[in-house]
Amino acid sequence: MIFELPQIKKKFQFNRFALITGSLIPDLIDKALMFLSISSGRGYSHTLLFSVVSSLFVFLITKRSKAISISYFIGTLLHLLLDLPDVPLLFPFIPYDFTYIEDPFGFWLYKLLHDPFTYITEISGLIILIFVIIINKLFSFNKITVYLLKNSKKEIKIENQYEDKLTS
Numbered sequence: 001m002i003f004e005l006p007q008i009k010k011k012f013q014f015n016r017f018a019l020i021t022g023s024l025i026p027d028l029i030d031k032a033l034m035f036l037s038i039s040s041g042r043g044y045s046h047t048l049l050f051s052v053v054s055s056l057f058v059f060l061i062t063k064r065s066k067a068i069s070i071s072y073f074i075g076t077l078l079h080l081l082l083d084l085p086d087v088p089l090l091f092p093f094i095p096y097d098f099t100y101i102e103d104p105f106g107f108w109l110y111k112l113l114h115d116p117f118t119y120i121t122e123i124s125g126l127i128i129l130i131f132v133i134i135i136n137k138l139f140s141f142n143k144i145t146v147y148l149l150k151n152s153k154k155e156i157k158i159e160n161q162y163e164d165k166l167t168s
């Protein structure tokens with residue numbers, strides 16, 4: 001889910017687009033499979049094996065860009081962390097019982113409306129997202145693209161200053 005996006009702080013060169021892609025990909029794949037009723041929603045792409053293998057794949061197709069592949073890898077790890085404890089981390093080395101949900105959308109909607117943990121994280125994620133957009137003045141498609149694709153250290157410093165201001 002896009003709302004699982006973590007607050008981003010890194011000292012090395014990183015790529016936001018890769019980080020975000022990495023943090024979304026487990027759900028994109030497993031939720032898609034879930035709607036086809038062949039995954040529990042947290043299945044094969046919610047494993048460390050998937051993180052490592054797909055990151056290597058990203059590393060290779062990006063002409064061995066460490067900034068991109070490591071950002072992507074961190075994205076997937078953060079996603080798994082945020083999904084804990086209901087994650088088949090070590091599958092297939094440890095067997096898991098994948099439970100299949102019959103009505104995935106209804107289930108999600110029910111949780112969204114009834115489970116405080118679900119709606120609080122979704123709402124705070126949305127607020128953070130709006131915040132990031134306003135702080136960085138991302139009001140055009142162009143600006144969003146530049147913001148996402150740039151591998152920059154400078155920008156991150158600025159971002160951290162903002163966060164320091166917020167927390168102080």
Ligand SMILES: [Zn+2]
Nearest residue numbers: 026027042083
């Ligand atoms: Zn997930």
